[in-house]
Amino acid sequence: MSFLLSLLLRRICLFAARQGCLSHWEKLSSISAQKWRRLFFKCECFQKGGAFKFRGACNAVFSLDNDQAAKGVATHSSGNHAAALSLAAKLRGIPAYIVIPKGAPKCKVENVMRYGGQVIWSEATMQSRESVASKVLQETGAVLVHPYNDGRIISGQGTLSLELLEQAPDIDTLIVPISGGGLVSGVALAAKSINPAIRVLAAEPRGANDAAQSKVAGRIITLPETDTIADGLRAFLGDCTWPIVRDLVDDIITVDDEEIIEAMKLCYEILKVVVEPSGAIGLAAVLSDSFKKNPALKNCSNIGIILSGGNVDLGGLWDSFRK
Amino acid sequence: MSFLLSLLLRRICLFAARQGCLSHWEKLSSISAQKWRRLFFKCECFQKGGAFKFRGACNAVFSLDNDQAAKGVATHSSGNHAAALSLAAKLRGIPAYIVIPKGAPKCKVENVMRYGGQVIWSEATMQSRESVASKVLQETGAVLVHPYNDGRIISGQGTLSLELLEQAPDIDTLIVPISGGGLVSGVALAAKSINPAIRVLAAEPRGANDAAQSKVAGRIITLPETDTIADGLRAFLGDCTWPIVRDLVDDIITVDDEEIIEAMKLCYEILKVVVEPSGAIGLAAVLSDSFKKNPALKNCSNIGIILSGGNVDLGGLWDSFRK
Secondary structure, three states: OOHHHHHHOOOEEEEEOOOOEEEEEOOOOOOHHHOOOEEEEEEHHHOHHHEOHHHHHHHHHHOOOHHHHHOOEEEEOOOHHHHHHHHHHHHHOOOEEEEEEOOOOHHHHHHHHHOOOEEEEEOOOHHHHHHHHHHHHHHHOOEEOOOOOOHHHHHHHHHHHHHHHHHOOOOOEEEEEOOOOHHHHHHHHHHHHHOOOOEEEEEEEHHHOHHHHHHHHOOOOOOOOOOOOOHHHOOOOOOOHHHHHHHHOOEEEEEOHHHHHHHHHHHHHHHOEOOOHHHHHHHHHHHOHHHHOOHHHOOOOEEEEEEOEOOOOOOOHHHHHHO | OOHHHHHHOOOEEEEEOOOOEEEEEOOOOOOHHHOOOEEEEEEHHHOHHHEOHHHHHHHHHHOOOHHHHHOOEEEEOOOHHHHHHHHHHHHHOOOEEEEEEOOOOHHHHHHHHHOOOEEEEEOOOHHHHHHHHHHHHHHHOOEEOOOOOOHHHHHHHHHHHHHHHHHOOOOOEEEEEOOOOHHHHHHHHHHHHHOOOOEEEEEEEHHHOHHHHHHHHOOOOOOOOOOOOOHHHOOOOOOOHHHHHHHHOOEEEEEOHHHHHHHHHHHHHHHOEOOOHHHHHHHHHHHOHHHHOOHHHOOOOEEEEEEOEOOOOOOOHHHHHHO
8 A cells, every 4th residue: 555545544533324334534635636535435334234235125125015025036146136135035034046156256155145045056157147047037936136227226226325415415426336337326316316416426447347338339338258356346237227327427437456456455454444346446446547637527525435345255364364 | 254153243233433433233143142142342443543542642642731742752562552642642743752662563553654653663572662762761851651551541541431331321241352451441440430330341362361360360460471463462461550450350351362363254254344353352252152151241231342453464465356
């Protein structure tokens, strides 16, 4: 971590949130170019299940009528949506069938099991995920709850803006990780309905920059493959999320994996908050040259950063303490 | 992490604190022996400087009169007190002279420098620390602020109890890391003045169990050497802290390093909070058999755990993401 960055990140105080926790630092006193900026963190790693996904999953599960709900819910996901759906289903007392591609992060699979989700394995390809999921739906009659391309999910994620703007009404800019677009769509819809002047920026890894490409092309672009450590940011936009991203997201900032790692490090070392790579990308974006040197973003002075989740395999860290 | 433990640690919500942050989980629903227990976390890792030490250092620095303060403050410390004193001195606009033994954790030395403390190196032995410090005091006329054996420090640390018991008035038991005894002395004095029936337990590493031995012997015991990963818990009681520990600390629970590592893991994986080994020892104590099977502790039902700090070198973790 550069010394300047670490200085930049001092002075933190923490506020409570309804579900997550917001931390906030008053001054970026050490980098003159940014010293008038204030950053507010919405710590969705403190959310139930360790990520924002519980918002949308809860909204989806509890908006089902009793007949629909009786047969349970299903999804295919390698990550936080799967655990969140399992937890929401458990709270309603209905089954959750989760198709998980082989190679999914261990801690995320453990979360699914912990919350009582029934794991069905598929191959890693999207084709295999979809065909296994479709078989599960046929056999169980469960309702499919898509991780992001679903109005109930988008609305649920939007509750984040309601909370954050109540806690920090001065925020003029929001920075939100983008993958399939469920989070940023909900956040943008809710935030702009409260304050139409608010700026909503998405942050995307360079190795999975389909959303940035889509904005340029004016249509959904998908990629043959993605390459990023941010395992939660590899999905592509859907037909529900694309029009919202196209119309309400003001800009997309792409950062590389090294910038994500540096931002993670700051979260651990200075904020003392555990984030996963996808969760740190908003901070990486604010600290990037693409943000700082962009004249259009010069007047962003109260910036809300969504730390979207904290589910990460810390693997060898524990053994390193045992030596 | 055992599956049971991870279940035990679900259901968290977070509350704000004045300076730190309190997190709290409602139910330990998965371990029947403990399911009626509620745990409250006082997250001093979110404190300025990343540890509770800022409380005492601030109290000491701001209680000096102008003449005393003018020449600055000094201490010898390998850790969080040094950084906290530097920061408090910086806020008052006076110099801080910090004697640091070689081999101190890198992140803690960086904190001292970040806050403008003037670092003077000594050898690692207590003798060298003291002789270098005494030379610094002679040369500068600075006021020595001992890390724990000082009434101003003890009082400052006690503010933690005032906050915690305001936030969670039902707490019947506090678990506090013990090293030189400054924190637990302040916490016990303040907590028992509010609620004389409150139980104050100290948590100590087995490899530095001088306080537990002192309680048994009825006098201060020091050890020829200590062996624990909890680098903040290697000091011995002083003549100010010993009488308070003797009279107000109800029991001392010793845990081994493996239990500390498991508790750290739970803090990172479930609470999503970054703690240092010393900071996790209170949770380790609550989860230990010595706690759970102690009949005298059977009726501890609302337990406040002090996560005392979060300054830890995560070393190879970042490189592991780069592979």
